[in-house]
Amino acid sequence: xxxxxxxxxxxxxxxxxxxxxxxxxxxxxxxxxxxxxxxxxxxxxxxxxxxxxxxxxxxxxxxxxxxxxxxxxxxxxxxxxxxxxxxxxxxxxxxxxxxxxxxxxxxxxxxxxxxxxxxxxxxxxxxxxxxxxxxxxxxxxxxxxxxxxxxxxxxxxxxxxxxxxxxxxxxxxxxxxxxxxxxxxxxxxxxxxxxxxxxxxxxxxxxxxxxxxxxxxxxxxxxxxxxxxxxxxxxxxxxxxxxxxxxxxxxxxxxxxxxxxxxxxxxxxxxxxxxxxxxxxxxxxxxxxxxxxxxxxxxxxxxxxxxxxxxxxxxxxxxxxxxxxxxxxxxxxxxxxxxxxxxxxxxxxxxxxxxxxxxxxxxxxxxxxxxxxxxxxxxx
Amino acid sequence: xxxxxxxxxxxxxxxxxxxxxxxxxxxxxxxxxxxxxxxxxxxxxxxxxxxxxxxxxxxxxxxxxxxxxxxxxxxxxxxxxxxxxxxxxxxxxxxxxxxxxxxxxxxxxxxxxxxxxxxxxxxxxxxxxxxxxxxxxxxxxxxxxxxxxxxxxxxxxxxxxxxxxxxxxxxxxxxxxxxxxxxxxxxxxxxx
Numbered sequence: 001x002x003x004x005x006x007x008x009x010x011x012x013x014x015x016x017x018x019x020x021x022x023x024x025x026x027x028x029x030x031x032x033x034x035x036x037x038x039x040x041x042x043x044x045x046x047x048x049x050x051x052x053x054x055x056x057x058x059x060x061x062x063x064x065x066x067x068x069x070x071x072x073x074x075x076x077x078x079x080x081x082x083x084x085x086x087x088x089x090x091x092x093x094x095x096x097x098x099x100x101x102x103x104x105x106x107x108x109x110x111x112x113x114x115x116x117x118x119x120x121x122x123x124x125x126x127x128x129x130x131x132x133x134x135x136x137x138x139x140x141x142x143x144x145x146x147x148x149x150x151x152x153x154x155x156x157x158x159x160x161x162x163x164x165x166x167x168x169x170x171x172x173x174x175x176x177x178x179x180x181x182x183x184x185x186x187x188x189x190x191x192x193x194x195x196x197x198x199x200x201x202x203x204x205x206x207x208x209x210x211x212x213x214x215x216x217x218x219x220x221x222x223x224x225x226x227x228x229x230x231x232x233x234x235x236x237x238x239x240x241x242x243x244x245x246x247x248x249x250x251x252x253x254x255x256x257x258x259x260x261x262x263x264x265x266x267x268x269x270x271x272x273x274x275x276x277x278x279x280x281x282x283x284x285x286x287x288x289x290x291x292x293x294x295x296x297x298x299x300x301x302x303x304x305x306x307x308x309x310x311x312x313x314x315x316x317x318x319x320x321x322x323x324x325x326x327x328x329x330x331x332x333x334x335x336x337x338x339x340x341x342x343x344x345x346x347x348x349x350x351x352x353x354x355x356x357x358x359x360x361x362x363x364x365x366x367x368x369x370x371x372x373x374x375x376x377x378x379x380x
Numbered sequence: 381x382x383x384x385x386x387x388x389x390x391x392x393x394x395x396x397x398x399x400x401x402x403x404x405x406x407x408x409x410x411x412x413x414x415x416x417x418x419x420x421x422x423x424x425x426x427x428x429x430x431x432x433x434x435x436x437x438x439x440x441x442x443x444x445x446x447x448x449x450x451x452x453x454x455x456x457x458x459x460x461x462x463x464x465x466x467x468x469x470x471x472x473x474x475x476x477x478x479x480x481x482x483x484x485x486x487x488x489x490x491x492x493x494x495x496x497x498x499x500x501x502x503x504x505x506x507x508x509x510x511x512x513x514x515x516x517x518x519x520x521x522x523x524x525x526x527x528x529x530x531x532x533x534x535x536x537x538x539x540x541x542x543x544x545x546x547x548x549x550x551x552x553x554x555x556x557x558x559x560x561x562x563x564x565x566x567x568x569x570x571x572x
Contacts, residue, residue: 009523018497172523174494180501198521202493204501285501293381293403301381301405301485304514314508314515321399321518378512380476 001058001076005155005162006030006051006065009072009172026070026175027051029234036233037064048116048157054079062168067231069201070175075153077164082120082156087127088134090163091152095135098150098165108144109135109152116157127154174203176234181205182316183279184288185271186224186239188217188344191290191319193224193336194327198318199288200231207237207282211244211271214345223339231334242274246370251349253370260351262366264298265358268307269367269375276311284313291317295324302357309360309377382406383516384479385488386471387429387438389421389544392490392519394429394536395527399518400488401433408436408482410475414443417544424539432534439478446470451549453570460551462566464498465558467549468507476511484513491517495524502557509560 008026023046030053034041041055055061058076065074078094080086091111099107111131113124122130131154132143155162184196184206196206208228210221218241225239250270254260275287293299308315319327331337360377367375385397387409397407409429411422419440426438450466475487493499508515519527531537 009525015497172525179494182501195521201523202521204493285505293405301383301514305485305512308514309512312509314504316520317516318518318521320516321396321403378509380473380480380511380513 001078002054002056003077003079003162004053004055004058004061004065005075005077005164006053006071007073007075008051008070022070022175022178023051025177025234026068029068029070029175029177030065033064033068033233034061039064050116052162066168066170068175068233069171069173069203069231070178071170072172074168074170075162075164075166077153077155077162080161080163082159082161084122084127084130087154087161087163088131090161091131091154092135092138094163094165095141095150095152096139099139099141102149104149106140106142107149108142108147109150110143110145110148111135111152111154113154114156116155119159120156120161127156171201171231173201176200176203176232177205179203179205181207181237181282181284182286182288183207183209183275183282183284185275185290186210186221187290188213188220188224188340189290190331190337190340191292191327193228193290193340194330194334195288195290195316195318196228197231197330197334197336199316200228200235205235205237206232206288207240207278207284209240209242209275209278211242211274213347217344220339220342220344223342224336227335227339240278242278244270244274246270250370254366257366257369259366260349261353261355262358262363263349263351264354265303265306265363266366268303269310269363272307272310272315276313279311279313286314286316287311288316288318290319292319292322292324292327297356298354300357302359303355306358306360306363309375312376312378382408382482382484383486383488384408384410384439384475384482384484384513386475386490387411387422387425388490389418389425389540390490391531391537391540392492392527394425394490394540395530395534396488396490396516396518397429397435398432398530398534398536400516401429401435404433405486405488406434406436407488408439408478408484410439410441410471410478412441412443412447412471412474414547415545421539421542421544425536428535428539441474441478446474447549450570450572454566457566457569459566461553461555462558462563463549463551464554465503465506465563466566466570468503469510469563472507472515473510476513479513486514486516487511488516488518490519491515492519492522492524492527497556498554500557502559503555506558506560506563 111128113127
């Protein structure tokens with residue numbers, strides 16, 4: 001294999017100008033992915049609605065590129081001169097290899113040809129018949145257009161033929177960097193990395209922030225971010241750690257007022273406040289949190305309302321409609337689940353009975369008692 | 381736990397409401413009436429969605445109430461390009477106000493990113509400024525394909541996909557990356 005065919009989806013539907021811009025970002029992210037993983041390549045180029053990556057390490061390249069967002073599917077392919085003899089021979093070679101790999105006596109197959117540019121003398125159905133015939137003559141097999149074990153693809157453009165027998169699905173989404181930046185709060189749990197991941201998938205560059213709890217948790221969050229970075233080629237951000245100075249003061253005051261039940265709401269409020277400040281410094285246009293509903297008693301809309309007032313930026317919660325199982329499923333697929341189960345620092349100040357339906361009025365009073373001023377709130 | 385949900389005749393918002401109903405949230409759906417075809421579709425969508433959880437009676441707000449006058453003023457100011465941003469901003473503000481009246485603690489929308497040119501972080505930032513209620517966007521991390529496949533599974537796709545008259549207010553070139561400061565200036569000029 002000497003080339004990888006990269007197919008992208010949603011970009012193809014944009015205006016020509018936007019499309020070129022998207023393609024350039026996608027190609028840049030592809031190059032960064034390959035460079036970061038040490039996979040040599042000769043060239044990455046956009047051609048007729050697909051991207052070609054010229055490399056002799058096509059298989060490894062495909063493995064890396066499935067993690068680049070914006071890509072729908074990938075095929076490691078052989079590029080040859082577009083003449084029938086070369087096409088037939090290459091197709092047969094790849095067919096044999098695939099047959100062996102699948103360990104099938106008499107595989108069913110089909111040939112799917114497409115002329116992207118039209119200079120090749122045979123039309124696509126004629127070429128399919130020719131190649132199919134050649135394979136049938138030389139290898140134990142049968143043609144079945146509908147239920148097949150092997151699909152031989154032939155794409156023709158600009159005097160070259162691209163032949164492949166694998167089409168590997170990627171994540172889809174949009175290229176990272178096409179949708180601006182957001183700040184993501186990373187806690188070390190299962191949820192927040194999945195939330196950050198889903199925003200990346202929609203083309204957003206993520207700036208990860210961790211509010212310090214202790215060394216063990218920090219170590220874990222670093223590992224999680226290193227894993228997430230494998231989906232973030234083209235993004236530049238590194239983990240930012242904030243050590244909150246006001247924590248002791250808040251805890252002490254809450255204890256004094258016997259309102260320890262508000263500790264978690266307060267803690268989250270402050271996290272969002274820190275993230276908000278950082279977002280403004282970085283020109284990020286929103287925050288991402290791993291909030292979901294009903295996993296714990298304190299995950300209520302009431303508490304979410306209070307926490308949301310800590311920022312005037314939109315807070316994105318991509319997990320809000322998902323079940324725990326779905327979230328864990330994604331975490332396992334992207335390789336953050338295992339890391340999220342690593343040990344972390346115990347938090348000594350979690351109250352026994354956190355408030356469930358926190359009230360803004362009450363929170364406001366507590367905030368005033370701690371900071372001497374009322375917290376801001378939006379209106380409608 | 382209660383939330384208000386914006387319900388249009390499109391593919392996305394019914395899926396968003398479904399996902400929240402599924403999580404046990406009580407949803408009060410709000411539709412902004414533009415024309416009879418869309419309203420009829422919304423009624424049918426309501427029927428389907430009500431099977432999945434505690435969906436309240438549909439609240440209908442007429443477009444003529446707040447939206448149309450604002451659109452007319454935007455035209456006078458030669459700021460038609462801002463029509464869609466103001467349209468959504470007004471919807472969120474109204475939903476927020478209704479939400480407070482009925483004791484809801486959040487707003488559910490079918491917003492996603494980058495599916496059409498005007499779905500940008502910049503525009504969502506502006507639109508979000510209309511509400512103190514948190515805005516829940518369960519589709520924000522999904523591709524169109526995923527949304528469509530849920531819509532098909534729950535039986536809303538066929539209704540949503542039915543033909544309807546296009547919105548008569550959509551400008552030729554809607555603002556793609558609106559700036560908050562310019563928005564604020566226009567908002568003041570509109571007396572909102």
